[in-house]
Amino acid sequence: MSVRLKLTLSYAGFLMLAGFLLLAAVWVFLLRYVPDEWPALLGIAPNRQLLVHAFTPAAAIVLLVLLVLGLLGGWVLAGRMLAPLARITDATRLAANGSLAHRIRLGGPPDEFRELADAFDTMLSRLDAHVAEQQRFAANASHELRTPLAITKTLLDVARSSPSPPDRELLDRLHAVNVRAIDLTEALLVMSRAGRRTFEREPVDLSLLAEEATETLLPLAEKHGVTVETRGDVAATSGSPALLLQLTTNLVHNAIVHNLPGRGGVWVATRTRPDGVVLEVENTGERLAPELAARLTEPFARGTSRISADHAGVGLGLAIARTITEAHDGTLTLTPYPAGGIRVTVELPLDRSSGIRRAAAPA
DSSP, X not given: OOXXXXXXXXXXXXXXXXXXXXXXXXXXXXXXXXXSSOOOBTTBOOOHHHHHHHHHHHHHHHHHHHHHHHHHHHHHHHHHHHHHHHHHHXXXXXXXXXXXXXXXXXXXXXXXXXXHHHHHHHHHHHHHHHHHHHHHHHHHHHHHHHHXXXXXXXXXXXXHHOSSOOOHHHHHHHHHHHHHHHHHHHHHHHHHHHHHTOSOOEEEEXXXXXXXXXXXXXXXXXXXXXXXXXXXXXXXXXXXXXXXXXXXXXXXXXXXXXXXXXXXXXXXXXXXXXXXXXXXXXXXXXXXXXXXXXXXXXXXXXXXXXXXXXXXXXXXXXXXXXXXXXXXXXXXXXXXXXXXXXXXXXXXXXXXXXXOOOOXXXX
């Protein structure tokens, strides 16, 4: 049976039960308060036997009328109550067929159906945005992977057609193109691993990861003439130490490379809030438009004015950082400064059960 039919039978059954109880109450009242011999009223002297003959057919007619009204009224009311559910079902079928642009936009008072429809619309919006992002990512990844492969093919064709052995410059160019393709492939694998959340969570101190990342990238900072400062307290969270180190390293590397050569600075800080931990990476640099900063976490998005000649990268540094942050139930925010430079803020859940403590510095 359909839900509408079940509701109709339920309405009719409850109405019949209520009518039966009401008639039973009337019958008990009459039996209790009507004596066998009643003083003549309008020339009639009723007794219990006559009352039974008069009451029973009327009660049966009343119950029959209640049954008909319960079925008809229950069918109509059930249809009106289930109409929003039918709209949600239609939207679900459209979404299953690939139409994610449809929205229910259910009106009326804020009841349970309205909340369900609004939640479904929100889910469709997120799915639509996610699918569009994945399509852009697939197109960009195909383009980015095709470029080094096409360059490699061209260089190999030149080497094959040349009668002399390949020179050193050609080999260096092949090596650089191959390294770029490998870096891009590894970056895609990191994004895929983080997006699937197939890692085990462990207690992690972000302040230690920040120190490790800055020490690793210190030679790169010295090469670019950029000073790096690290400060902060213990920031205990939980997650994959390898992925969170990758996140921190990407942010610090991005801050060093996209900076003011010879006079830039990078500041890495961690702190704890009542509801979470924060990792902040600030750097000097050229002025960024807010609309450009908002797109920097998209895969393969680059600000052309921020790419240095020798460290263009593969365009996945901030995209990987965002993916790792979201995989750890956190948020990543980019805040460009009006005078130039940017601040990247990563907020992650606080791990109160980790028991991480920073050892006291020796006197």
